[in-house]
Amino acid sequence: MTAPHADQLIDGYLARIQAAAGDLPAGARNELLDDMRSHIAEARSREQEETDAMILNILDRLGEPAVVVTEARERLGILPSALYRPGLLEIAAVFLVVLIWPIGVVLLWISPAWNGRDKLIGSLAPLGGYIGLYAAAVVATHTRGCGQIIDQAGHVLRNTCTGASDVPGILSALLTIVIFGLPLFGMLYLAIRLPLSRQRQLAAA
Amino acid sequence: MPADGLVSQMRRGALEYCVMALIVKTPRYAYELIEALGKTGLLTTEGTLYPLLSRLRRDGLVKTDWRESTDGPPRRYYELTAEGRRALTAFKNEWTGFRGAVDKILQEGKTS
Numbered sequence: 001m002t003a004p005h006a007d008q009l010i011d012g013y014l015a016r017i018q019a020a021a022g023d024l025p026a027g028a029r030n031e032l033l034d035d036m037r038s039h040i041a042e043a044r045s046r047e048q049e050e051t052d053a054m055i056l057n058i059l060d061r062l063g064e065p066a067v068v069v070t071e072a073r074e075r076l077g078i079l080p081s082a083l084y085r086p087g088l089l090e091i092a093a094v095f096l097v098v099l100i101w102p103i104g105v106v107l108l109w110i111s112p113a114w115n116g117r118d119k120l121i122g123s124l125a126p127l128g129g130y131i132g133l134y135a136a137a138v139v140a141t142h143t144r145g146c147g148q149i150i151d152q153a154g155h156v157l158r159n160t161c162t163g164a165s166d167v168p169g170i171l172s173a174l175l176t177i178v179i180f181g182l183p184l185f186g187m188l189y190l191a192i193r194l195p196l197s198r199q200r201q202l203a204a205a
Numbered sequence: 206m207p208a209d210g211l212v213s214q215m216r217r218g219a220l221e222y223c224v225m226a227l228i229v230k231t232p233r234y235a236y237e238l239i240e241a242l243g244k245t246g247l248l249t250t251e252g253t254l255y256p257l258l259s260r261l262r263r264d265g266l267v268k269t270d271w272r273e274s275t276d277g278p279p280r281r282y283y284e285l286t287a288e289g290r291r292a293l294t295a296f297k298n299e300w301t302g303f304r305g306a307v308d309k310i311l312q313e314g315k316t317s
Binding site for chain 1: 234235236239250251252253255256257258259260276277278279280281
């Protein structure tokens, strides 16, 4: 064995494929990586003696990671985000995801400007706000509920009215954060990810 | 060279049918396909074959299965589906007509 750097070379190549394929769907990216691994294993098994130069030749013939990933993108019909300019669709998606969640989410997932993870965070954060609003309503009705304990003669023994002031301060503070904070976070996150993802793509290209 | 883009597009388009033609009789694994295509000069960057194969599989034109091998690691074999056969036959017909038409005009241009 005279290939002391074989694993290092191969891992480096696969890492470059993975980085270049950052905007591919996870399934397609993993399949590509699996194919590359199988190919390298097959090519290595065909050589009598393994050397670093032989590994380098295998990787050279496989091709530049950017070229292979570009091919994958084209065969899958994915528009590279580097060439995609965010526009009205993205602006509408960012606002509607907070104001009219179902419509905003549809626009968000239509847009190619964000990757899957960004879309998931952008969809769930404002939804958390809605859930918080619902939780606040439930808490309010529960704590404001009134009841009376009446004895057999009809005398009111005790009022069981409770007021909104009984909602613990921490809970209401938490709910405020959830209701206003999460949608705001979702909006800001999506807005920030727009230019960032473009730069990342340009850097990778 | 202005024809560069066109030729590479044509080669790219024809390549998927060449791959299908290579597995029309017997299933083969990717490395075999690369060896066969490498001799023809149709495939210069070996890694680009894999996205093509994924695409064919997604489109239901080929199906795959992993098989153990005695002389190497497990191999994923690619086999043409019935739909793949239909697509290949349709391409062959188109291609023959196209090639004939272009050849005819190119020949006429030469002799006139």
